[in-house]
Amino acid sequence: MSGELSPIDKAKFVAAKRSVDYVEDGMRVGLGTGSTAAWMVRCLGELVRDDGLKIKGVPTSTRTAELAREVGIEVISLDEAKWLDLTIDGADEFDANLNLIKGGGGALLQEKIVATASDQMVVIADVGKEVETLGAFPLPIEVIPFGWETTKSLVEEMLISMDVLGRDATLRMNGDRPFVTDEGNYILDLHLGRIGKANQLAMVLNQMPGVVENGLFIDICDVVIVGYGDGRVETRDINEGTVEEDRLDFLESENLFTDLQD
């Protein structure tokens, strides 16, 4: 494949490219899922191939596992790794406290398990994912297929009782069939509009029978690397605030873009 990357893809790419600076020899690294995380996996693969970087990767989905193997990253399971130095993943939304909505790609369960088992979670995102209040992006929850319609009704009732703005839940589809996660579950997308008490909602959702996990990542993320379409990158660190602002030179990276897309 060839051709110009769109500004959003450039933004995703520069965030991904900067994130691999966090990876050191010998690390066990959680590998996220989604288009931004895929750039990061390819960048890591390049470092493994060309610079002899030695890492073990724990993928958060079968898709990411396939890509990681393809680009030459040694893949191990989370149980083999036991604990990770770092996880790098994308997000659908992030706010000023670095709380997130994740699961747009349907991998939220493994993503949350892997991120929680890591010393540090670094999120990579284009600037369009930044929000004042979480909730414009539909909140995914992973549910057991058994009785999913009953679970959906109970979730909707709970949203009414919590006075949440939007109450609609829709079953995520893959063509004319339900989308099925790597764990064999379904996804309900909650169209909330605005999530006032994200922590409370996350806890209530996870207490409901049939709900396996929700896509709110509260107090899990340490750093968000924000990419802009013009190549600028900002690093938002939970402890240090915005610590960095610079630009990745696209001209120098032109071959890399082409390589990565081929």
Ligand SMILES: O=C(CO)[C@H](O)[C@H](O)COP(=O)(O)O
């Ligand atoms: O949570 C995720 C997958 O479950 C992704 O990280 C999220 O959907 C962002 O995807 P993209 O980088 O393609 O915009």
